[in-house]
Amino acid sequence: MIDRRNFLNAGILTAAGALIVPARAAETPATLSLSLNGSAQGPLVPRDFVGLSYETQQLETPDFFNARNRPLVRAFRDLTPAGILRIGGNTSEFSWWKERPGDTQPPRIERPIKPGQPRPDLSYAVTPAAIDALKGFLDATGWRCIYGLNLGNGVPHDMAREAAYVQRRLGKRLVAFVIGNEVDVFSSHLRDPKTWGPDTYLAEWLAAAHAITAVSPDARFILPDVAYKLDWLPAIADRWASIKNPPRIEALSHHFYKGGPNDPRIKPDRLLLRSTREAQEGKLTSDAARKMGVAYRMTEGNTAYHGGKPGVSDSYVAALWAADYMLQLMSLGYSSVNLHGGAGPAVANSVGGLAGEKMLPDAQPRPRPFYTPIGNMDGQVQPQPVYWGMKFAGLFSGARMRTVQLDAQGLNVVAYAADTAQGTLLAILNKEVSTDVRLPLPRHQSVATLSGPSLDSREARLDLTSRSVPAATVDIARSSATIFRLSKVVAAD
DSSP states (O other): OOOHHHHHHHSSOOBTTBOOOOOOOOOOOEEOEEEOTTOOEEEEOOTTOEEEEEEGGGGGSTTTSSTTOHHHHHHHHHHOSSOEEEEESGGGGGEEEOOSTTOOOOOOOOOOOOTTSOOTTOOEEEOHHHHHHHHHHHHHHTOEEEEEEOOSSOOHHHHHHHHHHHHHHHGGGEEEEEESSSGGGGGGTTSOTTTOSHHHHHHHHHHHHHHHHHHOTTOEEEEEEESSOTTHHHHHHHHHTTOSSOOEEEEEEEEEEEEOTTOTTOSTTTTTOOOSHHHHHHHHHHHHHHHHTOEEEEEEEEEESTTOOTTTTTSHHHHHHHHHHHHHHHHTTOSOEEEEEOOHHHHHHHTTSOGGGGGOOSSOOOOSSTTOSEEEETTEEEEOHHHHHHHHHHTTTTOEEEOOEEEOTTSSEEEEEEEETTEEEEEEEEOOSSOOEEEEOOSEEEEEEEEOSSTTOSOOEEEOOOEEEOSSEEEEOTTEEEEEEESSOOOOO
């Protein structure tokens, strides 16, 4: 966590210009080796790769996404000058479009309460004033927007009216519309589980999309925004060629949470362990996207679902996780990543209450929801640890990824590289909790260091002081990450 005064004055966290590393006993670091020689170029990272995701219910208060909300504007701009704000989440299925003061809520089907889902009686209006304010906020931040529409309880005519106003007001600030949030789990609370699947979803989706394009012919869409059933993506790609008059698709999308608050993997000492899931999902997603000739995005995710887990999602370990996860998705060719957050009440409403409230490890002040990149504590906007991990990874935005061979000797250390007009960037993330590492790295410059007192600390530190280092080797402290700029290609030692 960063002090608000320091954030507003500097936008970064440093310590008297010194390299910040966790305290430790003196010991000999493990020596690793890496090579960039002959490595192939990879995907180009969009300049607006870094993104945030918020619940649609946040629009219920037009003062939130508003150019007059200067602390939030500053937090967005300091995270990245060109990002993507995704508006959606579970609460998007319980909104209604109130275009005129006399409009009333459309009728709804009565449904039972389901654990982990919004209460079926949740209802709030989105108004033109909220969209006008959102436009001002996007202009002030330089960001663009992915806008979610209500498939769960909405009807095509109302979606078309809302989309027409949103497209007209946001203009070039609008990336695309998403119709429905986590549609693969509609069967648990919004649709008949006996009949719901990719085919019934596509039928409903097409009815809504065609109603929208009848009014807004230039509308573009992202789909299907699934929670975890990524086999829906190839299923949709397989069916797409047979669809008559298909709407314009900007990207395929899915969500990603490492696990739930009670998942044994969601602990400081386990969150950073690498799994094959990300790469497997990336290949499945990219294959489906290539078949349709579109991009692919991760539009909502974080460390743990249902608002996160205190002591993990709001701690330094989440910063390291975010840096690693985002750099990995850059290397897999994703167009953007939107980590979820926002105000506590909206997220609590989206999941029927924050599960982490029963898991508080101590009395320290913590944001709600626990995983939010930007918190509001005591009425003040405060970037949280995950924010600094996102900012660290965001330094690769606009670069061309390239492969890097790292001999980590079985240690939990990863490397990412990318080419820029100013040279090659090399990120080394040492996710070991008790081992420092050393690398041969001649003629380099350190440009960013991410560190914290401990994995479960509420404090994350990002030092953006650039330093030329004459030494032929570099040490990467345990539980820390550094980005270097190289002046020549590095060969294996």
